[in-house]
Amino acid sequence: MSENSANQPMIGAIEAGGTKMVCAVGRSWREVRDAEKFVVPTTTPDETMATVMDWFAAQHESTPLAAIGVASFGPIDFATNSIAPSTPKEAWRGVSWRDAITARFDSIAIGFDTDTNAAGLAEWSWGAAQRRRVAVYVTIGTGIGGGLIVDGEPLHGLLHPEFGHMFVPRQRGDEFPGTCPTHGDCLEGLACGLAVNRRWNRTGDQFAPEHAAWELESDYLALAMVNIIMIASPEVIVLGGGVMRVDGLLDKVRVKTRDLVAGYIAKDVLTSKIEAYVVSPGLGSSSGVVGAYALGARADAVAK
């Protein structure tokens, strides 16, 4: 992409998370990354969307937006372009970003995908997964989610990858029942940020990197990495989210992933160069909002 973005269309970007909405506008991914963000807490759909749309309408008045990209928490039903009825956020079931945007903006292109597919697309486009044929982005935060990018396109099959709700072997001695309201001890139930806090009756801020929590956490995450490798065969796995900021955790996951694969896939990146395979996001914590920009820019390009 040209460094000179003055002639590029202005794109609105919404990272619609379960706890907050992060909004920005820009003419390039760099502008969006560096822009001052408008942040709105996620409450009811009516309240949150009105505040978000008011802000984009004001931006639109000063510089017309060509498109808005929405990177939304899920699950998402692409058949109706709405938040799926199985989302734990009851008030948001069936809510359509597309309807909300078209109600306020005439003839604007709209891009829409999961927050994690969008983040994966951003990492594939400008971050740590550039030009890989198959790339995975996984975020370990309050929950666990992910996106799968095949030949530059976020994968949509029956729905979209979930990642968080796969099942992995429980580690010996871990009797924690799990936090997933649906599955109990699926990966998310055992290893999301919420699960770590509940298992140890602490909050993330209090955990020292030496705490036993992180040995167990890296055990579970490494098992998840192996399952992703064996099912999707990605060329890189980008591992983001708040939990991954714990000092040393990424390295633990790398070493255990390598040891679990145990040479079965005889590739440098799964043996001596594992640090080039399980990596941090190249866009830091901006993958989501930059991904929303990518969705908007693609929708604009398609519409033209």
Next chain:
Amino acid sequence: MSENSANQPMIGAIEAGGTKMVCAVGRSWREVRDAEKFVVPTTTPDETMATVMDWFAAQHESTPLAAIGVASFGPIDFATNSIAPSTPKEAWRGVSWRDAITARFDSIAIGFDTDTNAAGLAEWSWGAAQRRRVAVYVTIGTGIGGGLIVDGEPLHGLLHPEFGHMFVPRQRGDEFPGTCPTHGDCLEGLACGLAVNRRWNRTGDQFAPEHAAWELESDYLALAMVNIIMIASPEVIVLGGGVMRVDGLLDKVRVKTRDLVAGYIAKDVLTSKIEAYVVSPGLGSSSGVVGAYALGARADAVAK
């Protein structure tokens, strides 16, 4: 495809399995499915390949072959188009079908992929997964393998999907150590045909469908289905291989898969219509050799 294949190029097809090679020629997938097969036991590469190539050379003399498609046991290294060094079949490490074919045939197109990606391609083209955006084929036989088809193309990332070597939770009371020489109790180690026989000290032919073996087997296979759903989000999973011929096993896997997903993905095919989601191969036991035909036909089309 036209029913009249008289004008179509003649394609050679090799399903190169770990125990036997199944060879056929034909001008259409139906001709290959219905053809009398030439079957060679898999022994040493030199011996086996010479026998196979002699047979294709004789076919070629009567009707020139435009292409040969090879659906090979894996793992396969696409960088060198050869059988990967991590295959348990030591004599076959690094063996290249491409080299073997070009040494005997001038200017013939060659298609090459894993047996399971090929079977998936056949099921996507003419079988139970036709035109699905994301389709998975898994075979439960002596081992466990699979293929992932995205928009009609077998997925190749770092390598190719393995499926068999993912990790699933061990079921309570199952102390069997697993048969995988590399991972012990990965899915293949716990649930492949060899594992079933060793765990119960019996052979497959002796097992009644009511035997407890199949409850346990369906537990493990359902967990694998869920992991595949959560990671790759296929629109259909085709479940083939000898183990799946046990009466009632497919239904057990369906019900348990549905119960494990537990409505998290609110789609008919994962709730009330699971029988339309986890399905038997539309091509029966011919998926592999028909897949080899598909690889050959595609290679011929690209070469033209």
